[in-house]
Amino acid sequence: MIKITLPDGSIKEIEKSSTPLDVAKSISEGFARNVISAKFNDKTIETLTPLLENGSLILYTFNDTEGKKAFWHSSAHLLAQAIKFFYPKVKLTIGPAIENGFYYDVDLGEDVISEKDFPAIEQKMIEFARGKYDFKLREVFKKEALDYYSKENNEYKVELIENLDDGTITFCDHADFTDLCRGGHIPNTGIIKAVKITSTAGAYWRGNEKNNQLTRIYGISFPKQKMLTEYLELLEEAKKRDHRKLGKELELFTFSAKVGQGLPLWLPKGAALRERLENFLKKAQKKAGYEMVITPHIGQKELYVTSGHYAKYGKDSFQPIHTPKEGEEFLLKPMNCPHHCEIYNAKPYSYKDLPKRFAEFGTVYRYEQSGELHGLTRVRGFTQDDAHIFCTPDQLDKEFKDVIDLVLYVFKSLSFENFTVQVSLRDPNNKEKYIGSDENWEKAETAIINATKEKGLDYVIEYGEAAFYGPKLDFMVKDALGRNWQLGTIQVDYNLPERFKLSYKGADNKLHRPVMIHRAPFGSMERFIALLLEHTAGKLPLWLIPEQAIILPISEKYQKYAEKVLHLLENDEIRALIDTRNEKTGRKIRDAELNKIPYMVIVGEKEEENETISIRKQGEGDLGTFSIKEFVSKVNKEINSTLEQF
Ligand SMILES: [Zn+2]
Numbered sequence: 001m002i003k004i005t006l007p008d009g010s011i012k013e014i015e016k017s018s019t020p021l022d023v024a025k026s027i028s029e030g031f032a033r034n035v036i037s038a039k040f041n042d043k044t045i046e047t048l049t050p051l052l053e054n055g056s057l058i059l060y061t062f063n064d065t066e067g068k069k070a071f072w073h074s075s076a077h078l079l080a081q082a083i084k085f086f087y088p089k090v091k092l093t094i095g096p097a098i099e100n101g102f103y104y105d106v107d108l109g110e111d112v113i114s115e116k117d118f119p120a121i122e123q124k125m126i127e128f129a130r131g132k133y134d135f136k137l138r139e140v141f142k143k144e145a146l147d148y149y150s151k152e153n154n155e156y157k158v159e160l161i162e163n164l165d166d167g168t169i170t171f172c173d174h175a176d177f178t179d180l181c182r183g184g185h186i187p188n189t190g191i192i193k194a195v196k197i198t199s200t201a202g203a204y205w206r207g208n209e210k211n212n213q214l215t216r217i218y219g220i221s222f223p224k225q226k227m228l229t230e231y232l233e234l235l236e237e238a239k240k241r242d243h244r245k246l247g248k249e250l251e252l253f254t255f256s257a258k259v260g261q262g263l264p265l266w267l268p269k270g271a272a273l274r275e276r277l278e279n280f281l282k283k284a285q286k287k288a289g290y291e292m293v294i295t296p297h298i299g300q301k302e303l304y305v306t307s308g309h310y311a312k313y314g315k316d317s318f319q320p321i322h323t324p325k326e327g328e329e330f331l332l333k334p335m336n337c338p339h340h341c342e343i344y345n346a347k348p349y350s351y352k353d354l355p356k357r358f359a360e361f362g363t364v365y366r367y368e369q370s371g372e373l374h375g376l377t378r379v380r381g382f383t384q385d386d387a388h389i390f391c392t393p394d395q396l397d398k399e400f401k402d403v404i405d406l407v408l409y410v411f412k413s414l415s416f417e418n419f420t421v422q423v424s425l426r427d428p429n430n431k432e433k434y435i436g437s438d439e440n441w442e443k444a445e446t447a448i449i450n451a452t453k454e455k456g457l458d459y460v461i462e463y464g465e466a467a468f469y470g471p472k473l474d475f476m477v478k479d480a481l482g483r484n485w486q487l488g489t490i491q492v493d494y495n496l497p498e499r500f501k502l503s504y505k506g507a508d509n510k511l512h513r514p515v516m517i518h519r520a521p522f523g524s525m526e527r528f529i530a531l532l533l534e535h536t537a538g539k540l541p542l543w544l545i546p547e548q549a550i551i552l553p554i555s556e557k558y559q560k561y562a563e564k565v566l567h568l569l570e571n572d573e574i575r576a577l578i579d580t581r582n583e584k585t586g587r588k589i590r591d592a593e594l595n596k597i598p599y600m601v602i603v604g605e606k607e608e609e610n611e612t613i614s615i616r617k618q619g620e621g622d623l624g625t626f627s628i629k630e631f632v633s634k635v636n637k638e639i640n641s642t643l644e645q646f
């Protein structure tokens, strides 16, 4: 007999060589039917692997991330089997589970797979699944594995196997299909009930563009048909909320192949929206004691050698720009911090002068592979709402908490209620990845955790997610597809002050190092606006939306009066326009509804006579007759209810 410890601490005594599935059955038959993967002593194993020693066992169902991983990993085998059925000469390479589903990279030779082939592949996968074949893992000798794939002429698998040690190689069999695999499967194919091939894309072998281009086939699968239906509905909804689509409809931004990939161009309405956001933050920052600074878009390479960015990211960044005569080297600014350190160094400070808070809407440039670029969320040039606070170690706690208040104010004003807070710490097993002393890291990590607790924030700790120079507090928001993005961030840094030899004169008349806080409540203007669009499906808060009202004259006769109303509204800083088209009022209302303009201002004979306006609210209908003054005060009241003063 062996002793198996379960996650709740309970211990099961079972016969040696029992499987995780046996353990599940001893808990309940119903539970066992849902168990699809297992971890034993922290190692992923098969549900049918015999347990030979005492240890701790975790059993997973599809509801667990680990369970989904096994499910989708196993589905990738099924996909490979179906591809092989239709394209017998295909060379299979790798096929992992991903966040939503799985893919398989295949070399199809002369063949091409397109969308019209998807249904047949899906059907074949389901047909194979219904065979209820067990996934069976078996160990093979390296030579045997190499022979197998040499015979298949599959140079990709041969390359993979050559990099493995003999004695660690396993194959997975199901039905008459075999694949090189490390393991982590569901018990059998029969559990896979619904399959969707979602797309194909080009992918280079091992991500290297010098290698062969393969076809990446993406899919997703579920244990119930209903779950697939729900997932596809979610995708549809997400498409409607996609910021790339909304950005185009609302005329906010565009991209141009001529200008370059990943470099957003802000259209007039988008630029105006960005300016409103910037002014909103500038106003709050001014109250919080920040001073604006401005720095150039490039800096000498030496600057980033000093900061440590060059050693860390130099190779993977845009490469240096050389001057034609002097042989100087400049880098596109990847971060504003080194520039701000030199602003601090421009004059001496005493402890009485601190904290100094330098803020800048600073545009930075980071190289991202073209395949990674995505709308405004992943770009190559973006503007951070950046600031750096230089303070004494004693001031750190208060400064950090004040920044949390500012971030929370920003999120509240924009109705981001569903954010999560993540404390990103160093990976304790991989300390050499980070720069700075252990002592300073510990001080900074404690400061962040204390401030977060004191502010009553619900947080999770993620080890290994810190910046290379210091730990941070990240505010994460989900996009329309449920993917997590980092928006606001606050980071403590003892390291750059050291590297830039920053100092202040203390009460003891000696020189001391200040502590630095990096912070950006929006994160980047681009990503923030993208998430805001997806969050609100384009129905932006009234204070931010490009057009707050549209004036609809019921016929040409009232054009003059409409212009007068527009003028009066603009005088009171209401953003409005006139629908001058020669259309029926009903049509104009419908279009305004579709364009999500919050207020429709209808003017006709009665209104002109009484110097009034009739108001409709988008999505709500008729609100009745108002004087212009009343309407302005109504709009302002609504704005003030979401946008409090900092
Ligand atoms: Zn596998």
Ligand SMILES: [Zn+2]
Pocket: 335, 336, 337, 388, 518, 519
């Ligand atoms: Zn910084």
